[in-house]
Amino acid sequence: MPILDQIDLVLFPGQYSATLTVKDKYAERQAIYVDTLDIPEFNDNELLLSNIQFSSLVESSEEESEIVKNGLLIVPHPSRLFGEGVGLPLLYFYVEIYNLGVEEGKKGTFQADYQIVDFSGKTIKSFPIQNVTAYGPSAILASAIKLENVPLGNKYFLSIKITDPLTGKSAARREPFHVFQGVDQLIAKDREEFYIPDLTEENEPGYYGQAFHHFNERDIQLYKSLSFIGKRQFLIDFWENLDPTPGTPVNEFFNENAQRFLFATKEYGYSNVPGWRSDRGRVFILYGQVSEIDREYFSKDFAPYEIWVYNDLGDHISISKETRTTYSLPEDDIYLLGKAAYFVFGELNNDGNYYLIHSNVDGELKSIDWRGDLKKYEEGHIFHSRRQGQDSDEIQIGTND
Numbered sequence: 001m002p003i004l005d006q007i008d009l010v011l012f013p014g015q016y017s018a019t020l021t022v023k024d025k026y027a028e029r030q031a032i033y034v035d036t037l038d039i040p041e042f043n044d045n046e047l048l049l050s051n052i053q054f055s056s057l058v059e060s061s062e063e064e065s066e067i068v069k070n071g072l073l074i075v076p077h078p079s080r081l082f083g084e085g086v087g088l089p090l091l092y093f094y095v096e097i098y099n100l101g102v103e104e105g106k107k108g109t110f111q112a113d114y115q116i117v118d119f120s121g122k123t124i125k126s127f128p129i130q131n132v133t134a135y136g137p138s139a140i141l142a143s144a145i146k147l148e149n150v151p152l153g154n155k156y157f158l159s160i161k162i163t164d165p166l167t168g169k170s171a172a173r174r175e176p177f178h179v180f181q182g183v184d185q186l187i188a189k190d191r192e193e194f195y196i197p198d199l200t201e202e203n204e205p206g207y208y209g210q211a212f213h214h215f216n217e218r219d220i221q222l223y224k225s226l227s228f229i230g231k232r233q234f235l236i237d238f239w240e241n242l243d244p245t246p247g248t249p250v251n252e253f254f255n256e257n258a259q260r261f262l263f264a265t266k267e268y269g270y271s272n273v274p275g276w277r278s279d280r281g282r283v284f285i286l287y288g289q290v291s292e293i294d295r296e297y298f299s300k301d302f303a304p305y306e307i308w309v310y311n312d313l314g315d316h317i318s319i320s321k322e323t324r325t326t327y328s329l330p331e332d333d334i335y336l337l338g339k340a341a342y343f344v345f346g347e348l349n350n351d352g353n354y355y356l357i358h359s360n361v362d363g364e365l366k367s368i369d370w371r372g373d374l375k376k377y378e379e380g381h382i383f384h385s386r387r388q389g390q391d392s393d394e395i396q397i398g399t400n401d
Contacts, residue, residue, distance in 0.1 A: 016039065105135070
């Protein structure tokens, strides 16, 4: 079910990374969303517009609420999906204007010109220029647009241009929105836009990276053998096949993976390697938010390490007795006594990267004595480990002269 809320923050101009975590205290689950916030520097000498806030309703209100601005109740509509198909035949919007030539406490006007344009820049629907009253140098523009005669099933821009007749200055802003036709349209016609928007040969590696950790060897070989057009279709079909609720407008698996990929890329990179390529990035993308992390960065006896514990992966994922016997793993390992799954990462090469050393999850790397591996760090030993069912791998641990 959708939950609407709004958080008010006062921030200095600049670029910020914002992380939103939602926890289900009954099912012990959580979801995480990461995005960037660009806060512009407002120049008093320039006519400026805020971002366009798309809304499902704008009406007068005397209530005090986070979603009431300047006497208007503005119900956020973050999906920006409008049309008869979703019960929103009107597109509501709200925008703020700053630095008009009108003196504080005085009455003046500004001109508002807004249009609906497609991605090629073609005007789909235009509206008469409005003269809007302003009481001082700051003002608001809030309105509702009828979407009749706007072709269904497409993505458009709402373009707004504000002109100050006192100074002759103008400012413009445009933001995308979608006119919904129906579930069939979203699933069929817009699959490419949903899964691989703006895919080019230059940025294709990034889209490949989002799917990489879910590929098996056959997927990788097939993908690399395809032409650019073939890769586009492969990615669309791949994500479609992983949709847990086919036939609905949302692919929850894809959305969750995209959020994990973005977070991993930002948080677990090292040197010039993006975070999704690191071991911690891979584990985060595949298994999600960690329940708890045991960190040790300044031990005299061990390499810096992290132990990630997952309480919600289930007994079928935790290491089996057969696997424990195969790899001679100690029965008294404190992490084996519980039901939690865990991953041990060590910084083995002094490069900021934490390599996966051991895990009790079937199919992941195993080490008979992972604590001993961490102790050998300063001695320049070769760390031996292997993913279950594969040949041994060797990682050269950095030596100290």
